[in-house]
Amino acid sequence: MCVGGKLEHEKMKRHQRFLGNISIEDEEKEKTKKKEEAYRRRLEKQKEKYTCECGSVLRKGDKATHKKCRKYQGYLNQQMTNKEE
Numbered sequence: 001m002c003v004g005g006k007l008e009h010e011k012m013k014r015h016q017r018f019l020g021n022i023s024i025e026d027e028e029k030e031k032t033k034k035k036e037e038a039y040r041r042r043l044e045k046q047k048e049k050y051t052c053e054c055g056s057v058l059r060k061g062d063k064a065t066h067k068k069c070r071k072y073q074g075y076l077n078q079q080m081t082n083k084e085e
């Protein structure tokens with residue numbers, strides 16, 4: 001049932017394009033716009049700052065790198081030492 005519906009939909013779109021109601025350029029423009037928006041949103045998120053549990057202020061985009069850095073590793077070691085006490 002679902003598959004049939006999808007096929008119908010595709011047919012419709014193609015038909016619309018054939019009629020000239022939807023141009024391929026318009027569709028491409030729409031797609032590009034959406035992609036750019038998503039990309040910009042991702043960039044904005046990466047730039048957002050947050051305070052790490054170790055006390056460092058960093059950008060979300062640097063999180064992966066930071067987890068490998070000496071300061072964070074030192075913090076982790078400290079945490080473990082504290083638990084042992």
Ligand SMILES: [Zn+2]
Nearest residue numbers: 052054056072
């Ligand atoms: Zn940290």
